[in-house]
Amino acid sequence: MRAAIFEGRLSGGFRLPGSRQLAESLGISRNSVVAVYDLLLSEGYVQARPGGGTFVAHIGRVRHGSVAKPRRSAQRSTDAEAALTGRMAPYWRTTPAVMRAQPASSYSFDFLAGCPDRECFPHDVWRRLAGRALRASSKAPALYGEIEGRAQLRDAVTKHVAFIRAIACSAQDVVVTNGAQQAFDLIARLFVEPGRTVVAVESPGYAPMRWAFEAAGAQIASVRVDEEGLVVEELPRSTRVICVSPSHQFPMGVAMSARRRAQLLDFAGHHRAVIVEDDYDGEFAGAAGPIDALKTLDDAGQVFYVGTFSKCLFPALRLGYIVAPPWALGALAAAKQRTDWHANALGQDTLAAFMLEGHLARHLRKIRALYSERRRILEAAIRRFASDRLRIVSAPGGLHVTALTTGPRRSDRAALGAAEERVRVLPISRYSADPKAPDGFVFGVGLIAANRVDTGLARLVRHLG
Amino acid sequence: MRAAIFEGRLSGGFRLPGSRQLAESLGISRNSVVAVYDLLLSEGYVQARPGGGTFVAHIGRVRHGSVAKPRRSAQRSTDAEAALTGRMAPYWRTTPAVMRAQPASSYSFDFLAGCPDRECFPHDVWRRLAGRALRASSKAPALYGEIEGRAQLRDAVTKHVAFIRAIACSAQDVVVTNGAQQAFDLIARLFVEPGRTVVAVESPGYAPMRWAFEAAGAQIASVRVDEEGLVVEELPRSTRVICVSPSHQFPMGVAMSARRRAQLLDFAGHHRAVIVEDDYDGEFAGAAGPIDALKTLDDAGQVFYVGTFSKCLFPALRLGYIVAPPWALGALAAAKQRTDWHANALGQDTLAAFMLEGHLARHLRKIRALYSERRRILEAAIRRFASDRLRIVSAPGGLHVTALTTGPRRSDRAALGAAEERVRVLPISRYSADPKAPDGFVFGVGLIAANRVDTGLARLVRHLG
Numbered sequence: 001m002r003a004a005i006f007e008g009r010l011s012g013g014f015r016l017p018g019s020r021q022l023a024e025s026l027g028i029s030r031n032s033v034v035a036v037y038d039l040l041l042s043e044g045y046v047q048a049r050p051g052g053g054t055f056v057a058h059i060g061r062v063r064h065g066s067v068a069k070p071r072r073s074a075q076r077s078t079d080a081e082a083a084l085t086g087r088m089a090p091y092w093r094t095t096p097a098v099m100r101a102q103p104a105s106s107y108s109f110d111f112l113a114g115c116p117d118r119e120c121f122p123h124d125v126w127r128r129l130a131g132r133a134l135r136a137s138s139k140a141p142a143l144y145g146e147i148e149g150r151a152q153l154r155d156a157v158t159k160h161v162a163f164i165r166a167i168a169c170s171a172q173d174v175v176v177t178n179g180a181q182q183a184f185d186l187i188a189r190l191f192v193e194p195g196r197t198v199v200a201v202e203s204p205g206y207a208p209m210r211w212a213f214e215a216a217g218a219q220i221a222s223v224r225v226d227e228e229g230l231v232v233e234e235l236p237r238s239t240r241v242i243c244v245s246p247s248h249q250f251p252m253g254v255a256m257s258a259r260r261r262a263q264l265l266d267f268a269g270h271h272r273a274v275i276v277e278d279d280y281d282g283e284f285a286g287a288a289g290p291i292d293a294l295k296t297l298d299d300a301g302q303v304f305y306v307g308t309f310s311k312c313l314f315p316a317l318r319l320g321y322i323v324a325p326p327w328a329l330g331a332l333a334a335a336k337q338r339t340d341w342h343a344n345a346l347g348q349d350t351l352a353a354f355m356l357e358g359h360l361a362r363h364l365r366k367i368r369a370l371y372s373e374r375r376r377i378l379e380a381a382i383r384r385f386a387s388d389r390l391r392i393v394s395a396p397g398g399l400h401v402t403a404l405t406t407g408p409r410r411s412d413r414a415a416l417g418a419a420e421e422r423v424r425v426l427p428i429s430r431y432s433a434d435p436k437a438p439d440g441f442v443f444g445v446g447l448i449a450a451n452r453v454d455t456g457l458a459r460l461v462r463h464l465g
Numbered sequence: 466m467r468a469a470i471f472e473g474r475l476s477g478g479f480r481l482p483g484s485r486q487l488a489e490s491l492g493i494s495r496n497s498v499v500a501v502y503d504l505l506l507s508e509g510y511v512q513a514r515p516g517g518g519t520f521v522a523h524i525g526r527v528r529h530g531s532v533a534k535p536r537r538s539a540q541r542s543t544d545a546e547a548a549l550t551g552r553m554a555p556y557w558r559t560t561p562a563v564m565r566a567q568p569a570s571s572y573s574f575d576f577l578a579g580c581p582d583r584e585c586f587p588h589d590v591w592r593r594l595a596g597r598a599l600r601a602s603s604k605a606p607a608l609y610g611e612i613e614g615r616a617q618l619r620d621a622v623t624k625h626v627a628f629i630r631a632i633a634c635s636a637q638d639v640v641v642t643n644g645a646q647q648a649f650d651l652i653a654r655l656f657v658e659p660g661r662t663v664v665a666v667e668s669p670g671y672a673p674m675r676w677a678f679e680a681a682g683a684q685i686a687s688v689r690v691d692e693e694g695l696v697v698e699e700l701p702r703s704t705r706v707i708c709v710s711p712s713h714q715f716p717m718g719v720a721m722s723a724r725r726r727a728q729l730l731d732f733a734g735h736h737r738a739v740i741v742e743d744d745y746d747g748e749f750a751g752a753a754g755p756i757d758a759l760k761t762l763d764d765a766g767q768v769f770y771v772g773t774f775s776k777c778l779f780p781a782l783r784l785g786y787i788v789a790p791p792w793a794l795g796a797l798a799a800a801k802q803r804t805d806w807h808a809n810a811l812g813q814d815t816l817a818a819f820m821l822e823g824h825l826a827r828h829l830r831k832i833r834a835l836y837s838e839r840r841r842i843l844e845a846a847i848r849r850f851a852s853d854r855l856r857i858v859s860a861p862g863g864l865h866v867t868a869l870t871t872g873p874r875r876s877d878r879a880a881l882g883a884a885e886e887r888v889r890v891l892p893i894s895r896y897s898a899d900p901k902a903p904d905g906f907v908f909g910v911g912l913i914a915a916n917r918v919d920t921g922l923a924r925l926v927r928h929l930g
Contacts, residue, residue: 002757131592141580178643181805193554269545
């Protein structure tokens with residue numbers, strides 16, 4: 001009846017049948033009819049007139065560009081939708097790319113980068129800690145949680161970053177985010193004035209980091225990476241935000257040299273720029289021991305250090321963090337609240353217990369050994385099967401190995417060919433818009449078992465001609 | 466040594482002692498010294514010269530506005546921080562308000578609105594389903610999850626909104642978000658061009674919804690609410706986004722009349738505006754039965770329906786959803802990925818099972834009865850203790866009761882007085898910047914036990930003079 005009134009099929013002023021009469025004609029109880037009439041009355045769809053009778057109200061809807069559902073015209077609806085699409089901010093009008101990875105089950109030899117091994121994860125411990133966290137939370141009132149993150153987790157993060165990168169900070173310098181992606185997004189909101197702010201990103205680099213700044217309206221400056229990391233001399237002088245992965249550049253795998261680090265901090269100091277330090281796999285430092293973070297050297301409060309648990313635990317957990325300079329903490333909290341209030345409490349509580357009880361440290365020892373064994377096998381296989389066609393970029397450990405092709409560009413075609421043989425490996429070109437970017441591959445070692453490395457690599461190499 | 470080199474205490478060209486000599490002087494093994502030197506070499510902090518000897522590299526850092534840590538000057542650092550703060554986009558420079566509620570333990574009589582009861586929640590069922598979800602996920606590869614949300618949850622949401630609000634949609638129309646707050650935020654990103662887009666919000670209204678649009682740079686138009694809901698006639702013609710809570714206006718508690726609904730959809734159709742429908746407590750429709758959503762009547766694809774599980778389950782879960790028009794789905798997915806990739810998988814899986822196995826429907830029956838009993842007691846107490854000073858706004862059910870003061874404005878002072886007697890109740894003025902907004906209180910019924918309502922109310926009433 002609501003729809004009929006709304007769409008004008010029951011027009012204003014029409015007298016509805018009496019409740020007894022309608023009940024009889026529909027074969028339902030009179031009480032039901034009375035209840036429906038009362039509801040329609042309370043909502044204003046019908047009116048009772050003094051002297052009796054229930055009448056359809058004059059709700060007087062006029063239609064623009066669309067007709068009632070039963071007579072909906074596809075053409076007019078398309079016009080309306082096009083007009084509405086035009087109301088979106090320019091960046092969103094032509095839907096930006098969405099990155100959707102093929103499921104792992106499509107590949108027998110999966111060198112996808114950025115995904116950790118699941119088999120050695122202590123799922124039973126995690127489940128027990130999650131159960132405990134749920135029991136604890138069932139005794140607390142159901143309120144909104146702490147905007148910057150649970151106190152125990154922020155505390156655990158300070159110990160973690162002190163251990164992996166010698167970063168000294170207190171719990172209040174830490175803001176818990178939904179993975180590194182939200183960290184980039186929050187920082188982008190704070191600093192980007194649409195159309196004005198110049199943000200430098202590495203090329204090749206991690207595209208989703210660039211996206212966060214693009215979506216905020218930044219002017220992106222893609223800056224070259226060489227064997228010492230970001231080529232700081234090539235930063236435009238107008239750069240206000242510099243996005244880098246200095247410890248283990250993604251995807252090239254190099255560590256930024258001390259000279260470049262000094263240049264970068266100098267640039268930031270001179271131009272009052274901020275640095276976003278993406279330390280996505282800081283937990284897997286090389287055998288030589290940890291490299292300090294830029295944040296460790298940051299004495300002017302210009303570095304936002306971003307960490308994530310996607311690589312050392314699992315991505316679907318969606319937990320990461322920012323170690324931020326004190327002057328930005330208030331704005332970050334405001335941005336986090338406006339964005340989504342706070343990260344999910346159960347994940348945070350489980351993770352805090354996992355860290356504070358030493359399970360993370362134990363897990364890291366295990367996966368460091370696992371990944372370094374896989375890297376060793378992979379590097380040996382590259383030397384054995386392809387020493388004339390691939391050159392390994394020397395890297396300080398981590399979850400992937402980067403290798404450059406020698407001779408003509410052929411990694412894109414080879415990756416496609418290998419995919420047909422159920423091998424997944426991404427060419428470096430996937431991480432750069434620059435056609436002159438280095439040619440080669442990024443081999444992730446998180447998903448592939450050690451005993452599959454040789455065969456997978458051999459299949460790829462066949463397509464390198 | 467890194468720090469000493471970096472800060473210039475070990476200057477470029479300085480010859481380091483031989484490894485044997487240093488090892489002896491420090492009483493450590495020579496291998497350790499060699500390892501350290503190798504690491505510094507690989508990082509570029511030192512250089513080996515042909516002919517022997519290890520020298521500090523010329524990393525040539527210049528300092529601007531800050532000095533090395535040991536000699537850090539508070540004043541210069543403050544100047545640098547002020548300059549960096551000035552780099553933030555204008556909205557963030559003067560840190561926007563962060564809303565932090567006092568903990569519930571500070572109050573014996575807690576009428577805080579928007580927080581559900583935890584005691585009747587089936588925590589054991591939830592824990593069991595979470596454990597099952599964790600076991601299932603431990604068998605799948607650790608990849609990133611589905612951007613728009615887990616398929617099972619999106620499917621469960623379609624059944625849920627069909628049940629509570631007669632909304633017909635398919636799983637692909639649903640985007641899972643981190644609570645309603647992220648839904649507002651994603652929609653704000655899509656539509657707001659900073660400084661240009663006019664967004665209408667209800668006054669009084671839900672401030673965090675307004676914040677999301679303000680933070681995106683919208684021009685906010687606060688539009689009055691009366692006993693029929695948003696006063697559509699007062700919408701500025703330039704309005705492009707209209708934020709409403711038509712089913713149960715927050716905080717006034719009224720349901721939007723059919724006449725206004727028709728006007729609102731007409732306005733949107735005529736001006737090609739979009740409507741953001743916040744249905745935060747759609748699960749608690751009144752005894753008269755459910756009211757349709759605007760989305761139910763939306764035949765032109767202009768309504769974004771936003772639901773949340775914060776009120777019917779618990780806020781720290783951080784799960785909500787958008788039922789979006791088809792033309793906006795691609796952009797929403799792109800925005801969600803750029804923002805934080807996807808909502809946490811464990812919460813989604815647990816919730817999907819909770820819904821699909823009927824636990825949510827059972828829980829809703831229980832809490833609807835619980836809240837309607839508390840509302841009944843509260844309304845009776847208001848009539849008994851304060852019929853001359855408070856007038857109840859008639860409302861279609863829900864998690865709160867709104868009452869207006871009669872006579873002079875006095876709710877702010879009364880709420881402060883009551884807080885000293887451990888009673889928490891927020892005045893309507895907290896939800897509006899308009900000094901002429903209605904005077905009264907919003908009584909939440911989620912946190913207060915039925916047998917505490919009378920005493921809590923009596924204490925408040927004493928302060929109403």
